[in-house]
Structures are given as C-alpha cells and as structure tokens.
Amino acid sequence: MPNFTPNHVVTAASSFSKWQLARKHPGKYALTVERGHWLTRYVSDEPGVAMAEAWRHHLKETAPNHWCLIDRHSDAVFFMQVRNDVVRQAKLLSFDELDTLTLKMSDAVYLTPAIDALDERWSPFVIQAVAALTQKEWQGYTLKKSKAPKIFAGGAVLLMVLIAALWLTRTQDAPVKAVAPVVDDYQSYRQTMSQAISAAKSAEQALHLAALAQSAPPGWTLNALTLQGEQLTARLKRDEDGRLSDARHWSETLAHVDALLTPQSLTLSLPLTQKLKAWSAQMSPFEASDSLLDALTQLGWRISDTKESPSALIKTLSFTLKKDAMTLAELATFETLAEVYPLSLTTLQMTPRESGQYHATLHLTYTGENQ
Incomplete structure (x- = not known):
C-alpha cells in the first residue's frame, strides 16, 4: 500500500528553486509542485501519494479561500490546511493535537466519512462533509521515483568539456540555503x-x-x-x-x-x-x-x-x-x-x-x- 502521508514542506518560490529544495529534502520518491509564489514538496522513502494535493484539486472549484480537511488514518488523523490554493500543512497527528484556532479561523472544515461529523468536538467549527477520494482521483498525484544521475563512457568527453567551461568561467553552484518552512499561520498570534x-x-x-x-x-x-x-x-x-x-x-x-x-x-x-x-x-x-x-x-x-x-x-x-x-x-x-x-x-x-x-x-x- 502506498504511503498516503509523505513528508510535506512548503516555502517561498522566490528564495529557492525546485532543485535546491530537492537537495535540501531528498527522498527515494518525491513530488514538487510550484503554485503561485510557493513551492511545495512531498517526500517519502517508499512509494507514496501526495493526498493533500489530490484533495486540493478535488475541492478547488467549490472550497473557500481558507479551508482544512480531516481524515482518519489508523489511530491518528490526517490534517491538511489550504490557504490561497496552496497546501500550508499536511501531517498526521492525534485528535488532541488539532489546533482549535486554525479550525475556527477556517472558512470550512471538511470531514471525510471516516470522521464522525456528529461528534460534539466539531460544533464550534464550520463543518462540511465530503466523500472519500477514489483511486482514479488520487493516482495522478503519485510520488515519482528519484533518479540518480548516471555517467556513461560515451559521454566522458562531453563531461570534460563541461567541467572546463565551468572552471574557465569560474561559475559555481549557489550554496544550498537552509529552507525556512512555512510555520503555522497562527503561531505568532498565539x-x-x-x-x-x-x-x-x-x-x-x-x-x-x-x-x-x-x-x-x-x-x-x-x-x-x-x-x-x-x-x-x-x-x-x-x-x-x-x-x-x-x-x-x-x-x-x-x-x-x-x-x-x-x-x-x-x-x-x-x-x-x-x-x-x-x-x-x-x-x-x-x-x-x-x-x-x-x-x-x-x-x-x-x-x-x-x-x-x-x-x-x-x-x-x-x-x-x-x-x-x-x-x-x-x-x-x-x-x-x-x-x-x-x-x-x-x-x-x-x-x-x-x-x-x-x-x-x-x-x-x-x-x-x-x-
């Protein structure tokens, strides 16, 4: 079974390229998405699916500007937050770890059929029920297997030319910056x-x-x-x-x-x-x-x-x-x-x-x- 909750990181696209983000967060399987001014990367050491992106696509036509979704995952819950069509959070946590302020400030909190929508804990929030995703809806967001670069004998000359050109022009790769992940929107307020x-x-x-x-x-x-x-x-x-x-x-x-x-x-x-x-x-x-x-x-x-x-x-x-x-x-x-x-x-x-x-x-x- 694929990993439906790969590691998630999001950062400003103005500061980091997809390549730099991949170097900072490597993995056997990954998917990087650029949307607006943001880069979002999902990483796993086993085959996986970026379910957060699948949900974002599924709800983008009807969802408000700021929304959350909660789904059960074994003994934990899968929580995701979307603002301005960008997945800001996507993680596993316990029910007690759900942030009340984030849920209250969301224009909608979607609950899948695996979550009891009649539970009193949801009464303070704007709750909407949503059907579970089908395999056809999420399979397009499967993480891609990372490919290690290979050097073949026939390309040795070309490689030497490239190295010489890089040396002559004295160009160097920009140092990999520390990616500052986007923190919880309300952390500073709290x-x-x-x-x-x-x-x-x-x-x-x-x-x-x-x-x-x-x-x-x-x-x-x-x-x-x-x-x-x-x-x-x-x-x-x-x-x-x-x-x-x-x-x-x-x-x-x-x-x-x-x-x-x-x-x-x-x-x-x-x-x-x-x-x-x-x-x-x-x-x-x-x-x-x-x-x-x-x-x-x-x-x-x-x-x-x-x-x-x-x-x-x-x-x-x-x-x-x-x-x-x-x-x-x-x-x-x-x-x-x-x-x-x-x-x-x-x-x-x-x-x-x-x-x-x-x-x-x-x-x-x-x-x-x-x-």
Missing part, C-alpha cells in the same frame, strides 16, 4: 497573546493596590502607581509624621504583596501573571475595536496616539488612554469593559489627586483578525 499582559487583570490588580494604599497607616500616602515590566508597583512616600514602625507592621500583614521599606518610602509590588492566553484559541475581528473606542469615549476617556499595524492575518491597534480625574469606580468600569476584548497593557501610570481621584495614563493594544 505566542503574542500568551505573552501579552491582560489589560482587564491589570486594572483589577491596580484597584487592589490602590485600595491597599488608601488603608496605609497615617503619615504614608500614595505617590504613584505604575507598571514596571510585569510588576505593578505602588510607591508610598513618608510624610513628616510617618512612622517606620507603623509602615513595617502594616506591610507585614499584606498577603501576596511584596513590600520594600526605606526611611523615605514604602514600595508595594504585585506580579502581573495574567496574560491573554485565553485569546490564543480564538480571534476577534479587528472591526470590534471601533466599539471599544466608542465605549471608552462615552466613559470620558481621552484617546490619543492611535497606530494601526496590519500583517497578513492579524491587525493591531495601539493607543493611549488618559483621564485627569479618574475614580477607582471608573477604573472598575474599565476593567469590566476590557474583559471582553483582546486588550493588552504595556504602560500604566496613576498619580493621586484630591478627593480620591487620580490622573491616569494607560497605553493599550488591541489585537484582532485582519479581515
């Missing part, structure tokens, strides 16, 4: 969201620190609350009547807060461990940032320094929020709003004013799908 500091959770922690500062002993008042790296820090200054013993005793009663006491100040720190990891398995449309900005404007925030940064799949909007007289209740309202958006925080500065108000500055980033 990594970004898993490392981004949650704006909502940061606001929650800022509320906690600000409330603690208000309960500080007499003679110790909040000077500023800031974000430093991944640490939220509240710095309290000692007034003329502030007692170090009171500050030390009070800080020792605080749970989950690091305290640093000096003769003139008390610094409280909270690590911001909550990231936007929950968003790594889903993506919000970039247009939803309009409703976010409108809501913030209605809540009295001033928006400035807006900057959009688009890429192939995602688009970010960075901006600055300011309020001259923010209350903690207004910060709590911001927390509630930010909770439903993929909103990260990079800068926070809160400086106390009179009557429990604060001058607040936040630098935020919204990350969404570039539709």
Whole structure:
C-alpha cells in the first residue's frame, strides 16, 4: 500500500528553486509542485501519494479561500490546511493535537466519512462533509521515483568539456540555503497573546493596590502607581509624621504583596501573571475595536496616539488612554469593559489627586483578525 502521508514542506518560490529544495529534502520518491509564489514538496522513502494535493484539486472549484480537511488514518488523523490554493500543512497527528484556532479561523472544515461529523468536538467549527477520494482521483498525484544521475563512457568527453567551461568561467553552484518552512499561520498570534499582559487583570490588580494604599497607616500616602515590566508597583512616600514602625507592621500583614521599606518610602509590588492566553484559541475581528473606542469615549476617556499595524492575518491597534480625574469606580468600569476584548497593557501610570481621584495614563493594544 502506498504511503498516503509523505513528508510535506512548503516555502517561498522566490528564495529557492525546485532543485535546491530537492537537495535540501531528498527522498527515494518525491513530488514538487510550484503554485503561485510557493513551492511545495512531498517526500517519502517508499512509494507514496501526495493526498493533500489530490484533495486540493478535488475541492478547488467549490472550497473557500481558507479551508482544512480531516481524515482518519489508523489511530491518528490526517490534517491538511489550504490557504490561497496552496497546501500550508499536511501531517498526521492525534485528535488532541488539532489546533482549535486554525479550525475556527477556517472558512470550512471538511470531514471525510471516516470522521464522525456528529461528534460534539466539531460544533464550534464550520463543518462540511465530503466523500472519500477514489483511486482514479488520487493516482495522478503519485510520488515519482528519484533518479540518480548516471555517467556513461560515451559521454566522458562531453563531461570534460563541461567541467572546463565551468572552471574557465569560474561559475559555481549557489550554496544550498537552509529552507525556512512555512510555520503555522497562527503561531505568532498565539505566542503574542500568551505573552501579552491582560489589560482587564491589570486594572483589577491596580484597584487592589490602590485600595491597599488608601488603608496605609497615617503619615504614608500614595505617590504613584505604575507598571514596571510585569510588576505593578505602588510607591508610598513618608510624610513628616510617618512612622517606620507603623509602615513595617502594616506591610507585614499584606498577603501576596511584596513590600520594600526605606526611611523615605514604602514600595508595594504585585506580579502581573495574567496574560491573554485565553485569546490564543480564538480571534476577534479587528472591526470590534471601533466599539471599544466608542465605549471608552462615552466613559470620558481621552484617546490619543492611535497606530494601526496590519500583517497578513492579524491587525493591531495601539493607543493611549488618559483621564485627569479618574475614580477607582471608573477604573472598575474599565476593567469590566476590557474583559471582553483582546486588550493588552504595556504602560500604566496613576498619580493621586484630591478627593480620591487620580490622573491616569494607560497605553493599550488591541489585537484582532485582519479581515
């Protein structure tokens, strides 16, 4: 039986020729396809079939721009992803290894008869059933046996002439470059969201620190609350009547807060461990940032320094929020709003004013799908 899941690699055609790709990924049996600006190569040490290419051809007239297909293969599943008529992924994996985000962002997820389409695991996705390929449909994508070059005695003179010509013109084969395989389309997005500091959770922690500062002993008042790296820090200054013993005793009663006491100040720190990891398995449309900005404007925030940064799949909007007289209740309202958006925080500065108000500055980033 042929190998229906040969090794698959895809790279930009502008950087590598078919010959270079073949040298980098040799095999007894292979098939290289050039389509658009991409080179796709399938390699196997035994006779095989590029089933991914057969499926692409079979569905190209009816399939949307971005689609996936799942088929059972023994105890694993065959997964493939196509974008712009190019096979981006074709591999065997377990059901648990299927990437939820890739499936959610696909315009269609095709399931063969070997997959139970009624399984609840498929409910979040746009599922379509597809009939299995016939032998006639896939046999045209059989891998070709690689041929080693042979030199015959009768061609010795010609070979010497060619060698001399190459030496005289001093031409050399271009060095074989390391092929950079196309990574998972959403890998960068997932990594970004898993490392981004949650704006909502940061606001929650800022509320906690600000409330603690208000309960500080007499003679110790909040000077500023800031974000430093991944640490939220509240710095309290000692007034003329502030007692170090009171500050030390009070800080020792605080749970989950690091305290640093000096003769003139008390610094409280909270690590911001909550990231936007929950968003790594889903993506919000970039247009939803309009409703976010409108809501913030209605809540009295001033928006400035807006900057959009688009890429192939995602688009970010960075901006600055300011309020001259923010209350903690207004910060709590911001927390509630930010909770439903993929909103990260990079800068926070809160400086106390009179009557429990604060001058607040936040630098935020919204990350969404570039539709």
